[in-house]
Amino acid sequence: xxxxxxxxxxxxxxxxxxxxxxxxxxxxxxxxxxxxxxxxxxxxxxxxxxxxxxxxxxxxxxxxxxxxxxxxxxxxxxxxxxxxxxxxxxxxxxxxxxxxxxxxxxxxx
Amino acid sequence: xxxxxxxxxxxxxxxxxxxxxxxxxxxxxxxxxxxxxxxxxxxxxxxxxxxxxxxxxxxxxxxxxxxxxxxxxxxxxxxxxxxxxxxxxxxxxxxxxxxxxxxxxxxxxxxx
Numbered sequence: 001x002x003x004x005x006x007x008x009x010x011x012x013x014x015x016x017x018x019x020x021x022x023x024x025x026x027x028x029x030x031x032x033x034x035x036x037x038x039x040x041x042x043x044x045x046x047x048x049x050x051x052x053x054x055x056x057x058x059x060x061x062x063x064x065x066x067x068x069x070x071x072x073x074x075x076x077x078x079x080x081x082x083x084x085x086x087x088x089x090x091x092x093x094x095x096x097x098x099x100x101x102x103x104x105x106x107x108x109x
Numbered sequence: 110x111x112x113x114x115x116x117x118x119x120x121x122x123x124x125x126x127x128x129x130x131x132x133x134x135x136x137x138x139x140x141x142x143x144x145x146x147x148x149x150x151x152x153x154x155x156x157x158x159x160x161x162x163x164x165x166x167x168x169x170x171x172x173x174x175x176x177x178x179x180x181x182x183x184x185x186x187x188x189x190x191x192x193x194x195x196x197x198x199x200x201x202x203x204x205x206x207x208x209x210x211x212x213x214x215x216x217x218x219x220x221x
Contacts, residue, residue, distance in 0.1 A: 030206075030207060031207050033209065033210075035210075041214070041215075042199055042212035042213060042214055042215055043152075043199075043212050044212070045209035045210065045211075048207075048209065050207070087151070087152070089152075091206065091207055095206035095207070096154075097154070097210075099151050099152045099153075100151060101149070101150065101151040102151055
């Protein structure tokens, strides 16, 4: 079966750095998305990786290793507004999106 | 500005009633999707469409139907609402299968 694993919950301190991991086992791979979802709101797109390596976008970076079936989202200079759930999703060989259950990130002052 | 809207935002209905949730996008995207989100399950795909007159079943399609008569709209119908269908429903659209999804604001449905 297809599976995406993310930690259920993480806690970090304002101003610090946090890394949210995502491991996947899917039938094929055609890209990996990260989305942010604030409580009571819809998910919004953060990043897309299809090749190995690091993609940087401001305070957020996303890394992919296809050989290891692994990605992480790195958030720097954490702000209180970064408190949200972070969803990892993989495009499989049939171009279907497989979703992880999400990681709830709690930022403490 | 292009957008994707859903209506109603909140709905309470009774078991056995037919319910239709509307989704309208002005992105001119061919791809449209319906998801439900429940605690502990993440996003689960109900139905999706890759263009007008095209509809496909997702992983949790039982009890739901969709139709696509134009590019902008993909209404979701619950034929006979059940308490297990109490959930938050998100509509989304995308330009292609490897492009980001744009989500609507969601509809919170309660079936009593």
